[in-house]
Amino acid sequence: MDKVLLYYNPNAGNGVFSSNLDKVIETFQRRRMLVIPVRADNGGVLDKLFQGTDARSCKKIIAAGGDGTINTLVTAMIKYDIDAPLALFPSGTANDLAHYFDIPYGINEMLAIALGERYTYMDVGLANDKCFVNVLAMGMMVDVSQKTDPNAKNTLGVMAYYLRGMAEIPKLEAVPIKISCSDREIETKMYAMLIMNGRSAGGFKRVAPSAFINDGLFDIILFHDTPVTNLMPLVLGILTGQHTENKNVTYFQASSLRIESPVNVNTDVDGENGSPLPLDVRMLPRRIKVCTAVDDMEGNVW
Numbered sequence: 629m630d631k632v633l634l635y636y637n638p639n640a641g642n643g644v645f646s647s648n649l650d651k652v653i654e655t656f657q658r659r660r661m662l663v664i665p666v667r668a669d670n671g672g673v674l675d676k677l678f679q680g681t682d683a684r685s686c687k688k689i690i691a692a693g694g695d696g697t698i699n700t701l702v703t704a705m706i707k708y709d710i711d712a713p714l715a716l717f718p719s720g721t722a723n724d725l726a727h728y729f730d731i732p733y734g735i736n737e738m739l740a741i742a743l744g745e746r747y748t749y750m751d752v753g754l755a756n757d758k759c760f761v762n763v764l765a766m767g768m769m770v771d772v773s774q775k776t777d778p779n780a781k782n783t784l785g786v787m788a789y790y791l792r793g794m795a796e797i798p799k800l801e802a803v804p805i806k807i808s809c810s811d812r813e814i815e816t817k818m819y820a821m822l823i824m825n826g827r828s829a830g831g832f833k834r835v836a837p838s839a840f841i842n843d844g845l846f847d848i849i850l851f852h853d854t855p856v857t858n859l860m861p862l863v864l865g866i867l868t869g870q871h872t873e874n875k876n877v878t879y880f881q882a883s884s885l886r887i888e889s890p891v892n893v894n895t896d897v898d899g900e901n902g903s904p905l906p907l908d909v910r911m912l913p914r915r916i917k918v919c920t921a922v923d924d925m926e927g928n929v930w
Contacts, residue, residue, distance in 0.1 A: 629662040630687040637668040637693030645692045645719040648735045674704035694720015699898040703759040715742035715919040722831040725762045746923040749914035760897040763829045767820035802853035809885035817853035834869030844913040850878040884910040
């Protein structure tokens with residue numbers, strides 16, 4: 629029997645995936661595929677698995693959880709040069725990466741995609757030694773995410789981020805930042821910066837509406853220092869995808885960049901704590917093969 633590795637987070641979102649675990653195992657077994665369920669941790673269990681021959685020979689790998697769970701799995705896949713196709717079962721709070729690929733939330737629909745033979749490739753970002761699949765964030769966005777109660781995330785979902793963000797607006801302070809890449813150098817004070825591989829972040833669906841996940845480029849959105857009174861129109865612009873036209877926003881694309889600051893700036897990779905500055909950020913193009921509803925293996929952007 630072919631083997632399938634299922635890496636699942638029982639605590640992601642509202643824990644709904646755990647109730648479908650038996651259904652997933654049964655469905656694959658009916659197709660003569662043996663599921664190896666692995667409970668998510670900080671990645672140590674994946675090190676042990678991928679060092680062995682059984683897990684390395686899996687025909688497919690499933691990530692059931694949010695972007696943080698996917699990040700841990702993809703990081704291990706790259707570390708051990710695992711090239712099996714990756715299927716996404718979105719069950720986290722925002723599920724931004726799965727949203728990019730239009731992965732449905734129904735378990736039957738997820739299974740149909742995971743069992744199918746349609747694929748595309750996905751770029752992976754690298755910030756110093758940390759991988760990210762969807763977004764590298766710093767500044768205000770990170771402060772909001774890290775200060776949001778995990779229980780509130782599970783109960784309220786994305787709304788928890790919005791509520792926390794509104795509470796933090798009066799306390800905002802801009803920080804100095806320097807960005808260097810092949811065609812520009814920027815020194816400014818910023819509230820936040822997002823380096824996007826996908827299109828949505830924290831449940832905001834149109835953060836980088838022009839981004840493609842296999843074009844070899846990051847979409848970089850820099851929110852400059854601006855009076856607090858200007859922030860509400862900017863937030864509304866993010867909701868509609870029109871923020872890149874705001875005079876207080878710089879948007880550009882790059883395949884690599886260096887970020888520096890004389891002060892401590894919190895960073896976040898796919899919803900988890902990131903490395904401190906300075907950061908050297910680069911792209912690993914078309915690194916992961918992803919199960920999708922539409923076949924796109926010809927190098928076209930999704």
